[in-house]
Amino acid sequence: xxxxxxxxxxxxxSKFPTVGSRTAARFVFFLMKxxxxxxxxxxxxxxxLKNNVKYCGFCFNTFExxxxxxxxxxxPIRDKTLLCVVEKETxxxxxxxxxxxxxxxxxxxxxxxAFKKEDVKGLRIKELEERVKSSEKYGIKADFKExxxxxxxxxxxxxxxxxLERLLGPLGVKITRLGRGLPMGAELEYADEETxxxxxxxxx
Amino acid sequence: xxxxxxxxxxxxxSKFPTVGSRTAARFVFFLMKxxxxxxxxxxxxxxxLKNNVKYCGFCFNTFExxxxxxxxxxxPIRDKTLLCVVEKETxxxxxxxxxxxxxxxxxxxxxxxAFKKEDVKGLRIKELEERVKSSEKYGIKADFKExxxxxxxxxxxxxxxxxLERLLGPLGVKITRLGRGLPMGAELEYADEETxxxxxxxxx
Numbered sequence: 496x497x498x499x500x501x502x503x504x505x506x507x508x509s510k511f512p513t514v515g516s517r518t519a520a521r522f523v524f525f526l527m528k529x530x531x532x533x534x535x536x537x538x539x540x541x542x543x544l545k546n547n548v549k550y551c552g553f554c555f556n557t558f559e560x561x562x563x564x565x566x567x568x569x570x571p572i573r574d575k576t577l578l579c580v581v582e583k584e585t586x587x588x589x590x591x592x593x594x595x596x597x598x599x600x601x602x603x604x605x606x607x608x609a610f611k612k613e614d615v616k617g618l619r620i621k622e623l624e625e626r627v628k629s630s631e632k633y634g635i636k637a638d639f640k641e642x643x644x645x646x647x648x649x650x651x652x653x654x655x656x657x658x659l660e661r662l663l664g665p666l667g668v669k670i671t672r673l674g675r676g677l678p679m680g681a682e683l684e685y686a687d688e689e690t691x692x693x694x695x696x697x698x699x
Numbered sequence: 700x701x702x703x704x705x706x707x708x709x710x711x712x713s714k715f716p717t718v719g720s721r722t723a724a725r726f727v728f729f730l731m732k733x734x735x736x737x738x739x740x741x742x743x744x745x746x747x748l749k750n751n752v753k754y755c756g757f758c759f760n761t762f763e764x765x766x767x768x769x770x771x772x773x774x775p776i777r778d779k780t781l782l783c784v785v786e787k788e789t790x791x792x793x794x795x796x797x798x799x800x801x802x803x804x805x806x807x808x809x810x811x812x813a814f815k816k817e818d819v820k821g822l823r824i825k826e827l828e829e830r831v832k833s834s835e836k837y838g839i840k841a842d843f844k845e846x847x848x849x850x851x852x853x854x855x856x857x858x859x860x861x862x863l864e865r866l867l868g869p870l871g872v873k874i875t876r877l878g879r880g881l882p883m884g885a886e887l888e889y890a891d892e893e894t895x896x897x898x899x900x901x902x903x
Contacts, residue, residue, distance in 0.1 A: 496792045498763040500751040504744045512725045521716045538742050540708045547704040559702040588700045
């Protein structure tokens with residue numbers, strides 16, 4: 496029904512998370528009304544994203560600037576006996592906002608709380624295991640005494656946490672999970688800072 | 700909290716309709732995982748949009764290709780005694796899908812159903828009036844006998860419809876509205892084809 500260029504862009508926006516074809520159409524007509532300067536700004540920002548933003552060589556957090564490691568990993572005052580395993584960057588950011596955690600992170604990938612056996616390949620589980628075993632080989636001199644598994648407490652997330660506990664337990668590191676301040680089935684990304692803070696404090 | 704390029708893109712996506720900062724962040728991390736080819740495709744499609752897509756010189760529908768008029772306005776078998784006034788392109792598309800309407804359209808702009816006195820300037824009311832008075836001056840030889848006002852039946856939309864009725868009534872054209880098949884407060888864009896078809900048939 497729409498013309499070719501509009502239809503094409505609707506299809507591309509429909510691939511974005513949470514976006515269906517109607518919302519995609521609204522995006523396109525929004526862009527039709529946007530000034531050339533703003534369109535250029537958007538296009539340049541999208542094009543530059545993958546050139547400017549790198550993944551940290553140790554924790555897979557995103558960062559910009561010099562070097563191979565993110566601000567957290569290269570910060571000398573972070574506690575290098577603690578490692579917190581999160582699913583995705585937004586969870587890391589939410590935890591950082593509590594200002595209660597001073598250790599390092601590891602970003603597993605996006606799908607841990609939709610964890611199924613066939614998805615294990617999509618997660619950075621081997622990378623995690625290797626960094627716990629010999630962090631120095633990956634550029635960070637750490638001596639992890641505790642690994643906090645901070646995966647969304649859904650049924651699938653619990654399965655993923657259990658899987659990680661069994662995998663990392665034999666390495667002689669204490670494995671903990673975020674305390675049950677989080678209600679079952681909730682999304683870590685949407686938790687308020689208070690709930691997250693007490694979950695950090697009551698970890699077991 | 701996020702790095703500069705990510706934060707910038709989150710701000711730009713947050714301007715999109717229905718998108719908040721969390722959804723914008725999900726878009727950015729989605730793009731981080733998208734291949735270079737797909738990013739290029741997206742960027743090129745956005746850049747090309749405003750070059751490829753034109754507004755019809757008569758009805759302000761969007762179209763691509765040769766000439767100054769959209770496929771509907773330049774189609775010789777469309778009924779040029781009927782004009783249907785819609786708020787936006789997506790409403791036009793939804794009405795076309797019923798295949799029950801064979802006249803011309805006029806796209807008012809985006810905000811008619813959030814109609815307030817100060818918003819009249821944002822709508823193409825003068826352009827509508829001029830095209831009803833002397834269509835040939837705008838490239839289409841029409842002789843409108845009836846104008847169907849197809850604005851969302853919200854309180855503000857009703858005000859806009861009433862305003863248009865009073866404006867166009869003195870021009871000696873029959874003014875109708877979509878029949879009350881549409882429930883009060885509904886969004887035209889989301890109506891199913893059956894409801895819209897009977898609304899077209901029962902217009903008064």
